Amino acid sequence: MFLTYVYRELRRRHRQALLIALGLALGVCLVVTVSATAGGVRDAQNDVLHSLYGVGTDITVTQSAQRGSGDPQQFGMNPGSAQKQGQRFSRDAVTSTMGLALVADKKVTSIAGLRGVNAAVGGLTLSSMHMSGKFAKIVGGSSSAGGSGSGSAAAAPSTTTSGSGAPSQAPIKISSFTIAGVDVADQTIGPLSSATITTGRTFTAKEDNAAVVVVDAGYAKQNSLVVGDTMKIAGVSFKVVGVSKSASGAANVYLPLRRAQTIAGEKDKVNQIYVKATSATQIAAVKKEIKATVPGATVTTAQDLADQVSGSLASASKLADQLGTWLAIAALIAAVAVASLLTLSGVSRRVREFGTLKALGWRSRRIVSQVLGEAVVMGIAGGLGGAVLAVAATRLVGVLSPSLQATVGSSGVSTSAAQSGLPGGSSGPAGALSSLSHTVTVYLHASVSPGLLAAAIALGLAGALVAGGLGGWRAARLSPADALRRVD
């Protein structure tokens, strides 16, 4: 009887039942889609953070360089003698990344010894600039050779840079790339930890001072480098042993740390310390300890970094976190409210019917469960419908696969990037030479998990139960006499 009655009622009021189920389905679909998308955004953000930061790294430690000690590149571009004017030149300069102070690598050992620290490795990020071209001819004795327009320090007053409107006839080629010195003993943290080796191999533990190099895929392609090639850094030949790929391109090339220290002339110095905590809960405490151990250090945790992520990914994640969730909840509430109202109006039209059943001796409970039974069917239909709609909607997100950009720090401002403690956190000595971008593009993929689908159906059901419960209570509340007198 129960099922017959439920079935007959739903069939008679199929339009209303369909409307209720559809409302619930839309609400459920929105909730599921938003949470699936939010999950996708979160995944994307994790991807970005990992690629920028290193999967294993919890904390990076850097120290800002003192003002004025930022190691401006000095090329010594003066022709020196009049005979050299108009002749070819080639210069290399490898310097520690601007804005980052060098610290003795003993500090790494002391940080590694702190409580809550699992491991700590040092890293040295460098930028290498290579210039070649011809010396400018000084025309008419006036030494105006590019004296304007250069951002270089006073030590090289007549530096000519391309595009500065200098009288030099020959173009000057400038190429620059970033270098990260990697502690070969522990590569699970540090600059290479976020990269995957696409061809070749990474450093072996024995290669702590070897002339080998791992090249970032993008840089390798640009310079037609493959495994087995050699490339020159600061005049020294390095053998390419591997090509790596990381979304951020933490550096263009990776060297064993000691080699990096040697070519930069900074023995036993590092400018980045990568720290891995024993557990995520330790991170805050470790950050405090490090600050005490290395006064003046900039200690950046993954969370700090996440807070600095800007761009459409950050907006999307904010949107998903704040607006999206509320929107979804509001939609669900609206759907439940509409379902409740429709159920209530349906029930109020049946008050006399329920009064009759009560006069026949039906318990209020039975009448409530009758209304609930109808609601359950609509709820399951709504939940299933919502799940189907949500799968379709997330498929659509997958097909459209919107790209999201994430930028860490404000790009182009080297100090801010350096303070963010990023590997290679400098945009180069001059804005024109900006070689490293901290903008990462990821593609959004929303996926609906079985758990989420189950939750969707449960949501639809819960919504329907709320609606049915309200309606049932309204129906059963009246005494049979009152219910029978009701004219509708």
Place this chain on the structure above:
Amino acid sequence: MLYELTGVTKRYVQAHKNVAALDGVDLSIAEGEFVAVQGSTGSGKTTLLQMLGALDRPTSGAVCFDGADLAVLSEARLCALRSRAFGFVFQAFNLIPTLTARENVETALVPHGMHSAERAERAHAALAEVGLADRASHVPVELSGGEQQRVAIARALVRAPRVILADEPTGNLDERTRDEIVALLEELWGGRDQTIIMVTHDSRVAGRASRRLWLEAGTVASSRYAPEGSNELAPATADELGAVPARG
């Protein structure tokens, strides 16, 4: 006595107006009586029937049915009484529009918690008794008014209640159908020795009752028994007001 009502008062408060639908009704009804309840509109006939059928509780007074006061019984006991002791027939039939005739009759057996096969069988038997065996699978809209009321009567009779309470069961029917329904009720009544309490505006219907009860403004104005062997009663007179039942 089956029913023993003493000082039954039912008040409704509506828009700050206190309406006494029943105002101190004293009444006894014996088992097996066919009582016709008459009175002008608003005199409290429906309200009285609801008190007798345990559909509502009086504001004050006692409604003793078979020795138990319906005014103070628990809701669960009232439910049990409604499902076993009373059978209602309404003026507007009050069938469940989505259910077939047989299923409508079955709703009366649902509180008894019997097996569905037995329920269907008994419902079918009840429909056969009111002459609607061939209409068992029709829904109410496919039935005429008289047929719908027959279904409602089958629904009231299917559990063999001690009391049939009918509120103007012929009010929505034309003359011919009305006669059929009354004949049916009489036939069923005669065969089972059930107590019938029927509200009716029709003196021809009331004339068939064994007792006529007149209500006026919530009080019993007169109560007269039909002379033995006669179906025609003289209209109530003032001196019969508050008459004591002589039968039962």
